[in-house]
Amino acid sequence: MTYYMYSNVEEVTPYERMAAALNGEKTDRVPVNFYPRWAALEYSGITFKQGWEDPDLYVKAQIVAQERFQYDCVIDYDMMGPVEEAIGAKLKYPENDVPQIAEPLIKTKEDMKKAKWKLDPRKDGNMPKVLYAVSRLKEELIKRGRGTQQVPIWTWGSCPSRTAACLTGFKEWFLIVARDPDWAVELMELAMDGWLKLVVAACDAGADTVWINDPVSSRDCISRNHYEKLTQPYQRKFIEAIRRETGKKVVMHPCGNWHDRLDLVYQNQADGYFLGPMDISLCVEKAVESNEKGLSRVKCINGGIGAATPDTTDGQTKCDYATTMKRGKPADIEENARVVIDTVEKADIRCILGTNCWDVKGSGSANRDAVVYSARKYGQYK
């Protein structure tokens, strides 16, 4: 089966479709966002490093891949790095992966003085490059839409706990959480400002939606008690500040397994949640419960592919549910998508179909096509 053989005859634009879903409304069908970093780079045959060194190349890759796969947004660099680097961390840039911390900046409290906490995203480090990419995406999308932007741009921000962990090193961060919670709070307080400024500047440059990520506060990492007392207040504060300063919709990615703290994460007041590898039914059930109690405002749930059916449909290949996109077949993607759309939409929450974490490197065009195909097949609103 070749999914690419369908024609693009839809009258609703990705911009309209996505804006409606983020607002809890329906248009023609369920939109798709699987955070197409690798889809774009692989389709254009470039490495992440090439895209980072040449923002115009990255912009082109995003645009042509969206046109090819027809999902419903483009993304900026969406990576850890520019803010942490401007604060003073040394990064290493692998040939074909996102930057990583080469050496933690903060090993002792004394090291806090080495950090530059007050940042100007238009001047410091590589932040201007991120803003340039966003503004070029905007220009190019308006040009391609003959004066009307038809595809939205999503920009990314790092939650304060994640930024703090990047600055101290992940292992040291968890030890700080255990040994010195006051220091953890101080780090998050200082870490929030840089990313907030970059996100605000990215929206000024043309980004339409903000998504944020925390991979260090899941139940894979810290206790519910540590989450509630330490890191969750800073997620919520970050979301509130983004909404206040940009007026944009905010989608949060609780990365990993958050089953035992979904009630708390929904109270962060994000408009949507891009799920990690979790039980989609439980996530939806908790969102409805929390909305009904007036504790949250979950309008849409994004993600899910891989989470719904742990095994491939042929019963031969064992796929753990985090890697179905990479190891499964298009039929597995379709079956996952059907369950996800059905589960989310039945609860009268809008589904933004996607993967249960970023689009995985090497997932293959057939599987990526299958996601969009599934949204068209199973996600039509009557």
Added chain:
Amino acid sequence: MSIIEEIRKNVFDGDENNTVELVKKALDEGKTAKEILDDGLVAGLRDCGDGFEKGEKFIPEMLLSSESMKVAMVVLKPLLLEGSGGSGGIGRAVLATVEGDVHDIGLELVGTMLETAGFEVRNMGPDVPTEDIVEAVKEDKPHIVGLSALLSNTMDIMPDVIDALADAGLRDSVKIMVGGAPVKQDFADEIGADGWAYDAASAVPKAKELRAQLPN
């Protein structure tokens, strides 16, 4: 509660200072280093691992337990090596947690157990780039390469390391063992590793078995 049980409890609770003091006291009372390691430190760490599996312990608590074990091992290790008749007699091992994965508790434990079993161990620690592992294998010419990953997304780096060793012409000179919470025997088979072990204790006989398949 016996002193060994107290050590076990303090490792479980992640109390570094108390653990060291108790280990010293246990030695003074005539307990053997092996007994303190197996029934005190390793048992405490295993309890903590069980707590992690049940969702009662998390990474910060695991790290504190691991740190307790590490500081206690500073006291115990010379005695254990003395007892094993010297380090490095059986063979050489290079151990690493693959790139992108910062977990090293299991790796530390495997390293310690292999050392006490007579292997000469180079523990490269967590988050090691593939090219550094290849370089270490070139330099050390080990018999065993042990790769660890705790995350389902980083376990996918393991086949890359195996491929890189093959590309460097080193694959046939070593036996590759893989481990870590998400790694199972079927995954080891799928990626072409030579061995897998459930935990640090079972890693030792597996490493010895694989070592015996290589020439001196």
